[in-house]
Amino acid sequence: MRTGGGGLIRDLNRALVLNLVRERRAISRADIARITGLSPSTVTSITGSLLADALLVEERPEARDRNRSGIVGRPATRLRVDPAARHVVGVKLAPESLTVTVTDLDAEPLGMVTLPHGAHATLDEVADLFASALDSLLARAGLSGEKPLGIGIGMPGAVDPATGDVVRTPLPEWIGSGLAGKLGERLGVPVLIDNDVNTLTVAEHLYGAGRGLDHLLVISVGRGIGMGAVVDGAIVRGARGALGEIGHTQAMPDGRECWCGKRGCLEAEAAEPAIVRDVLAVTGRLVSPAEVAGLAEDDERIARILRAAGGLVGRSVGAAITLFDPQCVVVSGEGVRLGHHYLDGLRDGVLQSLMPDAEPDLVFEPWGDEAWARGAASLVLRELFTPAHLRDDRHPAGTPTTLRGEPSTARAS
Amino acid sequence: MRTGGGGLIRDLNRALVLNLVRERRAISRADIARITGLSPSTVTSITGSLLADALLVEERPEARDRNRSGIVGRPATRLRVDPAARHVVGVKLAPESLTVTVTDLDAEPLGMVTLPHGAHATLDEVADLFASALDSLLARAGLSGEKPLGIGIGMPGAVDPATGDVVRTPLPEWIGSGLAGKLGERLGVPVLIDNDVNTLTVAEHLYGAGRGLDHLLVISVGRGIGMGAVVDGAIVRGARGALGEIGHTQAMPDGRECWCGKRGCLEAEAAEPAIVRDVLAVTGRLVSPAEVAGLAEDDERIARILRAAGGLVGRSVGAAITLFDPQCVVVSGEGVRLGHHYLDGLRDGVLQSLMPDAEPDLVFEPWGDEAWARGAASLVLRELFTPAHLRDDRHPAGTPTTLRGEPSTARAS
DNA sequence: TTAGTTCGTTCGGCGAGCGAATGAAAGCGG
DNA sequence: CCGCTTTCATTCGCTCGCCGAACGAACTAA
Numbered sequence: 050m051r052t053g054g055g056g057l058i059r060d061l062n063r064a065l066v067l068n069l070v071r072e073r074r075a076i077s078r079a080d081i082a083r084i085t086g087l088s089p090s091t092v093t094s095i096t097g098s099l100l101a102d103a104l105l106v107e108e109r110p111e112a113r114d115r116n117r118s119g120i121v122g123r124p125a126t127r128l129r130v131d132p133a134a135r136h137v138v139g140v141k142l143a144p145e146s147l148t149v150t151v152t153d154l155d156a157e158p159l160g161m162v163t164l165p166h167g168a169h170a171t172l173d174e175v176a177d178l179f180a181s182a183l184d185s186l187l188a189r190a191g192l193s194g195e196k197p198l199g200i201g202i203g204m205p206g207a208v209d210p211a212t213g214d215v216v217r218t219p220l221p222e223w224i225g226s227g228l229a230g231k232l233g234e235r236l237g238v239p240v241l242i243d244n245d246v247n248t249l250t251v252a253e254h255l256y257g258a259g260r261g262l263d264h265l266l267v268i269s270v271g272r273g274i275g276m277g278a279v280v281d282g283a284i285v286r287g288a289r290g291a292l293g294e295i296g297h298t299q300a301m302p303d304g305r306e307c308w309c310g311k312r313g314c315l316e317a318e319a320a321e322p323a324i325v326r327d328v329l330a331v332t333g334r335l336v337s338p339a340e341v342a343g344l345a346e347d348d349e350r351i352a353r354i355l356r357a358a359g360g361l362v363g364r365s366v367g368a369a370i371t372l373f374d375p376q377c378v379v380v381s382g383e384g385v386r387l388g389h390h391y392l393d394g395l396r397d398g399v400l401q402s403l404m405p406d407a408e409p410d411l412v413f414e415p416w417g418d419e420a421w422a423r424g425a426a427s428l429v430l431r432e433l434f435t436p437a438h439l440r441d442d443r444h445p446a447g448t449p450t451t452l453r454g455e456p457s458t459a460r461a462s
Numbered sequence: 463m464r465t466g467g468g469g470l471i472r473d474l475n476r477a478l479v480l481n482l483v484r485e486r487r488a489i490s491r492a493d494i495a496r497i498t499g500l501s502p503s504t505v506t507s508i509t510g511s512l513l514a515d516a517l518l519v520e521e522r523p524e525a526r527d528r529n530r531s532g533i534v535g536r537p538a539t540r541l542r543v544d545p546a547a548r549h550v551v552g553v554k555l556a557p558e559s560l561t562v563t564v565t566d567l568d569a570e571p572l573g574m575v576t577l578p579h580g581a582h583a584t585l586d587e588v589a590d591l592f593a594s595a596l597d598s599l600l601a602r603a604g605l606s607g608e609k610p611l612g613i614g615i616g617m618p619g620a621v622d623p624a625t626g627d628v629v630r631t632p633l634p635e636w637i638g639s640g641l642a643g644k645l646g647e648r649l650g651v652p653v654l655i656d657n658d659v660n661t662l663t664v665a666e667h668l669y670g671a672g673r674g675l676d677h678l679l680v681i682s683v684g685r686g687i688g689m690g691a692v693v694d695g696a697i698v699r700g701a702r703g704a705l706g707e708i709g710h711t712q713a714m715p716d717g718r719e720c721w722c723g724k725r726g727c728l729e730a731e732a733a734e735p736a737i738v739r740d741v742l743a744v745t746g747r748l749v750s751p752a753e754v755a756g757l758a759e760d761d762e763r764i765a766r767i768l769r770a771a772g773g774l775v776g777r778s779v780g781a782a783i784t785l786f787d788p789q790c791v792v793v794s795g796e797g798v799r800l801g802h803h804y805l806d807g808l809r810d811g812v813l814q815s816l817m818p819d820a821e822p823d824l825v826f827e828p829w830g831d832e833a834w835a836r837g838a839a840s841l842v843l844r845e846l847f848t849p850a851h852l853r854d855d856r857h858p859a860g861t862p863t864t865l866r867g868e869p870s871t872a873r874a875s
Numbered sequence: 876t877t878a879g880t881t882c883g884t885t886c887g888g889c890g891a892g893c894g895a896a897t898g899a900a901a902g903c904g905g
Numbered sequence: 906c907c908g909c910t911t912t913c914a915t916t917c918g919c920t921c922g923c924c925g926a927a928c929g930a931a932c933t934a935a
Contacts, residue, residue: 298781880932
């Protein structure tokens with residue numbers, strides 16, 4: 050159970066300040082004190098410890114001397130997060146491949162490698178592959194000596210929020226308990242695992258269109274359709290980690306059979322496989338999801354399929370908006386390659402199903418290696434930036450160790 | 463902004479302990495220490511202050527001497543919340559009437575009066591009515607001298623979570639800002655206002671089927687259909703206080719026009735007015751919602767209408783379950799009087815639309831004066847019991863004053 | 876040059892939780 | 906009947922972290 054006491058409040062305020070600096074990109078100590086309500090003396094102490102840990106840097110004085118006409122008083126020296134101060138590792142785990150990236154504290158990728166791995170590789174074999182990929186990657190980025198702050202892994206499937214165990218995934222060898230712990234022990238750094246949609250949600254919340262918002266939905270369209278949610282500033286996972294399964298809400302009464310056993314699930318009607326099948330049925334051609342958008346430009350039948358499917362997604366997203374009342378909705382995933390017919394249909398579907406005065410921002414984000422890297426890495430960065438009181442007790446997974454890289458020896462004094 | 467520091471952690475731990483005692487009904491100090499992780503010394507100090515404030519009482523030693531065979535060691539003296547230690551006031555504000563109740567700390571009603579009030583009464587007139595009703599009620603309950611801990615008001619409409627202002631309601635004179643503050647100043651106690659569905663949700667979370675659960679949905683069926691949600695232990699309201707508007711998700715493509723401007727809203731298809739209209743269309747008889755259940759026993763056509771409407775609600779609730787992943791769903795509101803045909807249809811609709819492995823408890827709760835009283839009073843009790851880190855910063859409304867009744871002079875020492 | 880303003884730091888005090896030692900209240904066994 | 910063990914509860918001294926007030930620093934304006 051979470052209680053107040055010990056060094057907890059200090060940690061809390063440290064994260065609070067660090068996150069505020071990240072959100073504002075550059076901010077003076079005085080502003081930090083005003084915004085947080087902390088006393089100036091406390092802010093000095095906290096920023097001192099953050100500076101000592103090299104997580105923050107002071108802005109060079111020249112940078113502010115412009116645009117200072119008429120402002121009296123001692124000029125503020127602003128603080129920034131030093132993106133290069135630490136780095137983290139993000140991993141995309143797919144059925145047949147393993148993508149490892151190293152990013153800085155802004156979640157900007159510094160390097161990336163993709164390795165194939167046999168579907169039935171043992172945990173140890175994967176860990177070995179992993180370790181060597183990581184070593185070479187760090188070497189190439191000029192970070193050979195350093196230890197990453199942590200490793201975030203994004204994978205398809207579901208993670209139990211209470212235990213951090215992987216409970217459902219197409220990758221059987223990853224199911225079970227203690228996985229993150231074992232891997233972390235093997236590699237010597239904390240390992241955090243989560244659903245890929247949740248990693249994307251964290252990334253959008255920290256660095257994307259949802260930066261700083263308290264209420265955010267992230268829709269991911271691809272082979273399946275999933276949703277991540279930020280509510281009151283925290284990512285939420287539900288009682289069993291199944292929150293946001295929008296792909297399995299009913300979109301079409303008595304529609305097609307879905308692999309989950311029900312009929313008419315959104316995912317069975319409007320995700321990429323459904324579209325491929327519809328195109329095949331109408332045109333007789335078997336096309337890949339990547340080609341569909343191009344073909345739709347010359348074939349109104351395909352465009353219609355895309356608009357209809359997008360409309361279904363939009364209506365479901367509209368319902369989710371009505372239920373969650375977010376400020377912003379981000380649509381991402383491979384599905385954005387389906388092109389403007391699909392996305393226009395989606396937008397129209399959303400607008401049709403909204404309450405009159407509800408109009409959250411609707412943002413389409415491209416989806417690629419960079420989004421993946423940011424997502425997985427953000428799992429770790431979230432631990433660094435998010436104040437503890439906005440976090441679940443139950444970590445997604447990983448060693449219970451704290452993340453703060455170097456031992457914080459120095460104190461401001 | 464919420465920061466750690468000051469007496470905040472003490473308040474937090476006080477509420478944590480108090481709430482734990484409430485949840486467990488009776489618990490020893492040693493158990494409190496084990497469960498919360500607080501040190502025994504701290505638990506002594508905190509429970510001491512709670513005992514001094516008379517919020518807790520020690521269980522009489524005889525009560526535990528039974529069933530103690532073979533247990534060695536000093537027996538624990540268990541603590542309980544003293545329900546009679548304080549009392550709170552709950553108010554149901556309806557378009558034409560005003561129901562005022564006094565309850566104890568278990569939200570058990572000690573007295574209740576209902577007054578009519580003109581729809582265009584001014585705020586001052588309502589406050590006068592209010593004050594006199596409250597006085598007589600307190601007198602009758604033998605609490606003349608005492609001041610209630612606070613007043614919770616439940617009303618139809620929406621409350622802005624950021625400001626606590628009433629933004630949408632059928633009661634025009636209550637719209638606007640500072641309402642709770644004014645009323646509180648007038649009556650000398652904190653006043654908290656919230657949507658009636660949210661008050662019901664708080665009550666279910668504190669004292670009902672959702673006691674102690676972290677993930678809970680509460681569906682209210684009546685003239686309209688609404689939903690309240692507890693996520694990760696806290697009630698959530700969304701960005702604009704519109705979270706949970708399940709009545710305005712689309713239940714029937716191209717269905718009836720809803721007052722909100724869209725077509726086929728669940729509320730327009732399956733709430734009480736829709737059923738009355740359907741019954742009129744099929745049987746030619748205009749019946750009240752209260753009569754429908756009885757008539758359905760003799761008229762299969764009416765039973766079918768009820769099952770179909772219940773099925774629509776169930777499907778929407780199923781979608782909400784798929785999106786929120788709760789442990790428990792409570793269905794309440796006047797709509798439960800529609801009888802077993804409606805509720806069976808609802809249950810079937812839910813079961814049809816769930817993912818295979820998702821089966822949250824589905825509970826039907828009767829809805830009457832007592833539920834109202836508990837709901838409105840729970841708004842105040844929540845402030846007393848819910849640890850601050852699980853609460854929104856933004857109070858629903860009311861004076862910023864703390865609630866702790868008597869000045870906590872005594873310290874354990 | 877001097878007054879005024881804002882930024883940032885230093886220092887003493889206080890509140891709160893913790894650990895260790897101590898007392899309190901039982902059962903157990905000889 | 907009396908010590909021993911076990912568990913519960915309290916007390917005391919310690920440390921940690923925040924705050925308030927005072928002070929020094931850096932700059933504008935007159």
